[in-house]
Amino acid sequence: MASTTKQDLLELGLKLLLTHGYADLGVATLLEQAGVPKGSFYHHFEGKEDFALQAIDLYMVGVQGALDAAFGDDGREPVEQIRHFFEMVAEGYKGDGYLGCLLGGLGQELSGISPAFRKKVEGCFNVIARRFEKALTIAKARGDLRAGVEPHDLADLLVNCWEGAALRSRLRRSPNPLNQMLDFYFAAVRS
Amino acid sequence: MASTTKQDLLELGLKLLLTHGYADLGVATLLEQAGVPKGSFYHHFEGKEDFALQAIDLYMVGVQGALDAAFGDDGREPVEQIRHFFEMVAEGYKGDGYLGCLLGGLGQELSGISPAFRKKVEGCFNVIARRFEKALTIAKARGDLRAGVEPHDLADLLVNCWEGAALRSRLRRSPNPLNQMLDFYFAAVRS
DNA sequence: TGACAATTAGACCAATCGGTCTAGTTTGCT
DNA sequence: AGCAAACTAGACCGATTGGTCTAATTGTCA
Numbered sequence: 530m531a532s533t534t535k536q537d538l539l540e541l542g543l544k545l546l547l548t549h550g551y552a553d554l555g556v557a558t559l560l561e562q563a564g565v566p567k568g569s570f571y572h573h574f575e576g577k578e579d580f581a582l583q584a585i586d587l588y589m590v591g592v593q594g595a596l597d598a599a600f601g602d603d604g605r606e607p608v609e610q611i612r613h614f615f616e617m618v619a620e621g622y623k624g625d626g627y628l629g630c631l632l633g634g635l636g637q638e639l640s641g642i643s644p645a646f647r648k649k650v651e652g653c654f655n656v657i658a659r660r661f662e663k664a665l666t667i668a669k670a671r672g673d674l675r676a677g678v679e680p681h682d683l684a685d686l687l688v689n690c691w692e693g694a695a696l697r698s699r700l701r702r703s704p705n706p707l708n709q710m711l712d713f714y715f716a717a718v719r720s
Numbered sequence: 721m722a723s724t725t726k727q728d729l730l731e732l733g734l735k736l737l738l739t740h741g742y743a744d745l746g747v748a749t750l751l752e753q754a755g756v757p758k759g760s761f762y763h764h765f766e767g768k769e770d771f772a773l774q775a776i777d778l779y780m781v782g783v784q785g786a787l788d789a790a791f792g793d794d795g796r797e798p799v800e801q802i803r804h805f806f807e808m809v810a811e812g813y814k815g816d817g818y819l820g821c822l823l824g825g826l827g828q829e830l831s832g833i834s835p836a837f838r839k840k841v842e843g844c845f846n847v848i849a850r851r852f853e854k855a856l857t858i859a860k861a862r863g864d865l866r867a868g869v870e871p872h873d874l875a876d877l878l879v880n881c882w883e884g885a886a887l888r889s890r891l892r893r894s895p896n897p898l899n900q901m902l903d904f905y906f907a908a909v910r911s
Numbered sequence: 912t913g914a915c916a917a918t919t920a921g922a923c924c925a926a927t928c929g930g931t932c933t934a935g936t937t938t939g940c941t
Numbered sequence: 942a943g944c945a946a947a948c949t950a951g952a953c954c955g956a957t958t959g960g961t962c963t964a965a966t967t968g969t970c971a
Contacts, residue, residue: 548832552743637828641739651891693884700842717908
């Protein structure tokens with residue numbers, strides 16, 4: 530049985546990174562709250578950066594789960610699948626107290642300093658956007674979309690605007706920016 | 721004549737905060753690059769937080785300038801005034817090497833930690849959004865806008881989506897997310 | 912010029928940072 | 942059982958952090 534210590538640290542790290550961000554979260558604080566000694570931390574992780582990058586990986590496991598759940602549901606039209614995905618994500622935000630998205634948070638804080646984080650976060654956004662693109666391409670073929678829209682750009686746009694709405698949601702501790710963004714987007718996109 | 725030292729520090733701080741963010745920018749680093757001794761810093765500012773908050777104020781002076789320039793130009797229709805504003809802002813981003821928006825950066829990093837920053841940044845976004853709202857209200861009265869859109873929500877939406885595009889622009893070091901967002905927004909809004 | 916305030920100058924400080932190191936403990940395999 | 946690897950435990954470390962303090966300098970107005 531693999532040690533649960535590492536997983537515990539990552540799961541706690543997910544929460545702490547969301548509120549504190551990277552720089553403000555001290556390794557000592559993390560370990561104190563986890564009840565784990567320092568030796569364990571540096572046994573499981575190369576260092577703080579490695580830890581945060583693996584926390585992002587864990588965050589993406591959750592995102593992938595939501596993506597699979599949303600796009601595996603054949604009872605919905607493609608556009609509705611996308612909307613459903615965001616509703617699940619928004620539900621998660623609610624559980625955190627509307628602190629926004631970890632990818633957006635770490636991306637903003639660290640993309641000016643660390644190429645590793647910059648590439649990591651950009652890669653994650655790209656994974657998500659490409660999944661949207663797939664659904665949007667199907668939707669377009671079905672005639673669900675307004676003429677002249679490019680699924681590729683439209684998918685990136687969706688991710689970007691969502692992140693902006695998530696930031697505002699974090700500032701206001703409110704879901705309104707999220708819902709308003711989705712309403713606007715889908716009204717503009719649908720045929 | 722008021723000391724130029726304080727202004728110098730704030731202007732340099734603007735640049736450094738944009739790339740480094742708050743936590744990663746040491747006071748010592750700032751002072752070293754500015755060629756200013758520590759005594760001066762703590763004479764002009766209460767501390768690091770006060771300094772960063774004043775840097776945001778200086779940032780907003782620039783934003784207000786762009787707002788005034790855009791909306792003072794009577795040769796353009798209201799919707800075009802808004803677009804023009806963002807083109808000026810995007811030009812500024814270009815000069816920085818596409819590092820995004822300072823408000824978005826500090827908002828993300830600090831809104832989970834410091835209520836002072838959270839309120840400050842939210843206040844700045846609100847100032848900008850309300851200016852947009854004014855223009856959108858005029859545009860609506862002129863019949864430039866699609867039916868059923870609310871200038872108030874539409875203005876906030878614009879700010880939020882722009883910030884999301886700015887983050888992606890920072891990750892990619894590219895203006896594309898910014899332009900794509902504007903194209904989409906104005907196509908969806910105009911009648 | 913004299914005097915007082917504004918500013919500069921930088922040595923200094925306690926606290927905290929991420930990270931290392933060695934010693935002990937537990938685990939799993941043979 | 943016996944042994945090696947995985948893991949825990951926490952004292953310890955140099956570097957850096959934001960911030961303080963006193964002294965010297967500069968500017969300003971009477």
